[in-house]
Amino acid sequence: MAGQKALSQRSSQNESALDSPVRVGKEQSRQKLRRALGRSTNYVLMVFFVLLMALPLVWMFISSIKTDQESAAYPPTILPQAVTFQAYVDLFTVSDFGTYLRNSLIVATVSTIAVIVISLCAAYALSRFRFRLLRGLGEISLFAYMIPPILLLVPIARLVVNVGLANNLLALTLLYTAMQLPFGLWILRSYINGIAIDLEQAAMVDGATRFAAFRHVVVPQAIPGIISTAVFTFNASWSEYLFASTLMTSPSKVTLSPGLTLLLDQTGVYSWAMLMAGSVVMVMPVILLFIVIQKWLVSGLGAGAMKG
Amino acid sequence: MSDANQNKPSTQQRRTTSESPPSGGLSDRTLAMLLIFPTAILLLMFSVYPFLQAALDSFYRVPIATRIGTFVGLQNYLEVFQDPGIRDAFFRSIVWTVANIVIQAGLGLAIALVLNQHLRGQGVSRGLVLFPYMVPAVSVAMVFRYTFNDITGIATFLMTKLPWIEDPPLFLADPDIALWTVVVVNCWKYTPFITIVLLARLQTVPLDLYEAARLDGASGWQVFRDITFPWLRPVFLIALLLRTIWTANDFDVIYLLAYGGPLSATTTLPLEIRRLAFGEQDIGLASALAILMALFIAAISFIYLRLYRKSEEQLA
Numbered sequence: 001m002a003g004q005k006a007l008s009q010r011s012s013q014n015e016s017a018l019d020s021p022v023r024v025g026k027e028q029s030r031q032k033l034r035r036a037l038g039r040s041t042n043y044v045l046m047v048f049f050v051l052l053m054a055l056p057l058v059w060m061f062i063s064s065i066k067t068d069q070e071s072a073a074y075p076p077t078i079l080p081q082a083v084t085f086q087a088y089v090d091l092f093t094v095s096d097f098g099t100y101l102r103n104s105l106i107v108a109t110v111s112t113i114a115v116i117v118i119s120l121c122a123a124y125a126l127s128r129f130r131f132r133l134l135r136g137l138g139e140i141s142l143f144a145y146m147i148p149p150i151l152l153l154v155p156i157a158r159l160v161v162n163v164g165l166a167n168n169l170l171a172l173t174l175l176y177t178a179m180q181l182p183f184g185l186w187i188l189r190s191y192i193n194g195i196a197i198d199l200e201q202a203a204m205v206d207g208a209t210r211f212a213a214f215r216h217v218v219v220p221q222a223i224p225g226i227i228s229t230a231v232f233t234f235n236a237s238w239s240e241y242l243f244a245s246t247l248m249t250s251p252s253k254v255t256l257s258p259g260l261t262l263l264l265d266q267t268g269v270y271s272w273a274m275l276m277a278g279s280v281v282m283v284m285p286v287i288l289l290f291i292v293i294q295k296w297l298v299s300g301l302g303a304g305a306m307k308g
Numbered sequence: 309m310s311d312a313n314q315n316k317p318s319t320q321q322r323r324t325t326s327e328s329p330p331s332g333g334l335s336d337r338t339l340a341m342l343l344i345f346p347t348a349i350l351l352l353m354f355s356v357y358p359f360l361q362a363a364l365d366s367f368y369r370v371p372i373a374t375r376i377g378t379f380v381g382l383q384n385y386l387e388v389f390q391d392p393g394i395r396d397a398f399f400r401s402i403v404w405t406v407a408n409i410v411i412q413a414g415l416g417l418a419i420a421l422v423l424n425q426h427l428r429g430q431g432v433s434r435g436l437v438l439f440p441y442m443v444p445a446v447s448v449a450m451v452f453r454y455t456f457n458d459i460t461g462i463a464t465f466l467m468t469k470l471p472w473i474e475d476p477p478l479f480l481a482d483p484d485i486a487l488w489t490v491v492v493v494n495c496w497k498y499t500p501f502i503t504i505v506l507l508a509r510l511q512t513v514p515l516d517l518y519e520a521a522r523l524d525g526a527s528g529w530q531v532f533r534d535i536t537f538p539w540l541r542p543v544f545l546i547a548l549l550l551r552t553i554w555t556a557n558d559f560d561v562i563y564l565l566a567y568g569g570p571l572s573a574t575t576t577l578p579l580e581i582r583r584l585a586f587g588e589q590d591i592g593l594a595s596a597l598a599i600l601m602a603l604f605i606a607a608i609s610f611i612y613l614r615l616y617r618k619s620e621e622q623l624a
Contacts, residue, residue: 133341146606155359
């Protein structure tokens, strides 16, 4: 179908090309013009899209280095009249932001490590062995990933209270680990499936234990998958709001997402600079992670994720 | 030598179904079970058990205080279909999801195509454009609450400068506008997902197809319609399927931006479910609604998967 259309297009062009040399020259310059026009349109669009995506973040940062008064003043100013980092100082001295930050760092880091270790083991089993129980686990994990979180909220809240883990960061850590396991499992399994089993066998023939073969042959080759799993798990745990706000109610156990909304409720609209500073701090680790994975984001990760 | 001979058959068996001889103490089956044990426990605790519990709850009237339910059969399900508040939330969820998916699909595709033209500054632009996807929902909510603030918000203020606008819109306070404001914000955050996936797929278009089309003198639009788009379609559909599920389930962005208000103008189904469970303390009704929502999303997913299979067949 494509070929036919393209073919008819070609024959019509051939006719015009045969007409006269002058026409050919005109045709060429017109094509050149059109191409240049298309190219500049593309540049304009690219700049537009970049601004569209970047401006809110720029605005977040600019607002965080204004004074409290200026950030809540009318009419609003575009650029800060006096650059100050007072909002960041206030954030850590006046509010409990430091506690929220520490809690989120603990929960996100531990759940990330747990997801990697646990899903690496399970992905290895799913990839290298064939038992009916394993296939069942693979299917359950996909199913688990599709359940609306809101459906699980009440039963999980009840479960956490019943086992005495209310207001215990361990509950959130376990929950986030469980929630991100299916993602890790599918990504890592597709990586391990791609690693030739012969390499492992060769290592084992050379006298390596299965664990040594796993560590020195499988893990190094799965590194891109491990990193993308780590980044996504950390990001998800770092940002989660629904469960964190329901399960962690004691002030010393609040994590960043609910913490920042508490701050909004406490300060009202009088301290936007501080809220923006808090938002900037929350985005920071994500920026770092993003820089780490950016290399593969387009080529590797997207493809890996879609293979799932 | 003997080692190698022993190993070969055992690994071959391992690739199929086996109860193969123990290598290094543990049998394959034991090892496999040990490896999946933590995953199985966590999934049972935090997915399977709560899912079954919610399904059970949906047949009970469960006062949150005593937590001792009385069996009411299908009454909760009947109530779901009769409650006007739930019906409004359902239609709001449809508007919310469809608007989000349409905008994200169009914009995500446009951005991916532009960022694949080998323009100067393409690498940096890709990074910047993909970034909002990683920004936590709370940070997103904060900066847009500020931007769209009724009085001091920069967007509200700039609107007053436009000559043809008399009163600036109350982006988050006007019940007729609030849902659309949240849609715009949500698209800002999640369009990059579509772009990431499509950009990845664009790297793999068979170049000889392009070459042939160029030799045939096909126009840019023809190349897109006959080569690029069919190549993108299966992956596009899967990306849209995931985004549809996540958007329909989304709680954080809507809630943090508008708390479901004003006047429940942004109360989609997930927010309504939470309100029923924790506000009205009607866990049975909340569970029935959640189960029905999950089934509805599953049905939609099924349609996507059929389209996906068809688009894969067309490629082959």
